[in-house]
Amino acid sequence: MLGAFANKIKEIVKKITFKKIDEKEAQKILEELKLTLLEADIDFETVNNIINSIKSKLRDIPPTLTLREYLIKLIYDNLVEILGKEKYSLIGKKKIMLVGLFGSGKTTASAKLANYLKKKGLKVLLVCLDYHRPAAPEQLKQLAEKINVNYLIGKDAYETAKKSLELEKEYDSIIYDTAGRNALDKELAQELKNLSKIINPNEVLLVIPADLGKVAKVQAQEFNKLVGITGIIVTKLDSTAKAGAAIIACSQTNAKVKFISYGEKIDAFDEYDPKSFISRILGLGDLDSLLKKVKETIKEEEIKEIEEFNFETFLKQIEYIKKLGSMKQIISYLPGLSISLPEEIIEMQEEKIKKWKAIIQSMTKEERKNPKILNDSRIKRIAKGSGTSEQEVRELISQFKKMQKIAKMFKGFDEKKLSSMLQKFGFRFKF
Template sequence: ARWFKIRGLSVGLVACDMHRAAAQEQLIQLAEKIGINVYTEGKDPESIAKNALKKAKESVLIFDSAGRDALDKELAQELKELKDIIKPDEIFLVVPADIGQDAGRQASEFNRLVGITGIIVTKLDGTAKGGGALSSSAVSGAKVKFIGTGERLEDLEVYDPKRFVSRLIGYGDIQGLLERAKEVGIDEESAKKMIERFTLEDFVNQISQVRKMGSLSRITEMIPGFSNLKIPTNVLDVQEERMKKWEHIVKSMTPEERENPDIINFSRVKRIARGSGTSESEVRNLLKNYKQVRKLMKMTKTGGLRRGMLGRFARQFGLKV
């Protein structure tokens, strides 16, 4: 739903899963995060679907039906009836990456029943590499359309086999990184402006946008070279927590301090630390990192980036490369 919405389409969700406890409530909570409607009126899945089709005005309707590890007669009948009512353009089967060889069996059963047109593979942020999902694709004849690489709404991405394999073997996924950047509003023009005049305000905005793109572990996987560094997850978690504190620190500064951090002296550091609920060393650490990023920006503008920059940046995470 989020994927369609950020591409300018109106989207509605239809809660047809009445088997799993609190399924409708969970769907409503997720929908509220991105500001879309959820249709729940009806006493059973079939009546909910009919009511939604009558009332919905959105360009895209996504029907969330019940799922099982294995089909039973009740679910099979329900899915058939829903398909007849909805007459969907696409039917997606959601498969967790850790399901193993059962993926092929599931795909075969669901495909025989309703004719799936695409597969969504979830839990690809774990150790499983999606072999079972590829198996399910081969059995059903349907293509993997999306993959889920985390628990957040923004962690759903279009599946591209070349980029997927590139990420697995450590070559990164620059295209995926660029797409995520575009989704959170970082375009070429804003990047140029940031380089020309990089203030602490820009720095914290950049941090905020990076955090919207996903976890640091997901982002570093997409950058060629970084995916081979094998940065420990706990190190990235510490850096993410540090970035959150940096946002609070900058918000505790005056407009003048954000515009010109060179004026921040010892007494100002004490005041900012007190106002942001952080330590003085954390404030100084922010200022140090800001100056390093500002220097990097200037080097980018003048074409001064040379070999070794990746290693120096990696050492910001406490790594030896």
């Protein structure tokens, strides 16, 4: 729905979320982001500032965040910055005039806006100021009746505008639907200027269809020069691939996007909330759920990193088991698997773990990784080095072998399923 820009941003975010990245990779990703922003027609200086600011902040990652989490957060924050920070409210704005070219969606948006304000509990009047197209007043009338909102239709635009002012006290909000042309010609320009003088609106909202893409910026600037627009309604977000570019283009003008329309239905209309819009662009929900996703992925990777079962990981795993209390219960949850863990390991004393640590530390790296090579003379040497008896070393090797057998059984099991199941018990265990 949001077009090429959104797709590219989504790709970038996915790269960070689901793949391991280092600092070098982060720099590459930032170059990609830079190109994407430039392609969306955001001016060079803004883009450079954003990228440089992210780069310099990346040198100082907060201790509670990983590089990935921080990078996502920085990109998110900067997109919010580009697209406008504030959620907008029209409440309290009495006279609202909608302007825009023919077919941009003014009449539809007028009704949608009226409905939106009505739902907020305001008394709204819809005023037709388009008498160029014979069918225009009828269109407004039908829409107004559909949403059950009062409307004012007269003979011509100026007379109707003046008449509406007499009704001002009776309403919380008056919405003016004006005429459009195919282009912003002299006649339309003059009419809008005159109407604006009569009404003296609190808000002038420019209606721009999203399929204009980047051109939206120029149109916003032209209308702004003419009648001084205070905001933009971007319509037809549902029917174009250029929507992302249009929103960005509009956000680059002084008048910010205030509402979005994304369908023919009356309630396919909303306040433009940059944060939720960016969430949609990123495709992964809001920042919090995004960061949660990153965290989960990182956890999975950490688990994968626990190496093959050998003495190096043996101690780590014993400590996990101890923390868990009893493996038996977990194992009983695993379908088609009934094994029992050596009681000695479950009920092991701290004292013993300390001794085992000493023994393992006295092994060479090779011995730890490949316990098969532990012959009599090696065992003798290890016992001496760790201040334990040969029997204690043999006992450890025997326990290790038992664990290794279990590890092998688990290996045939779907590893991903197993570790995610174990994770549910707060247990990081990987055979």
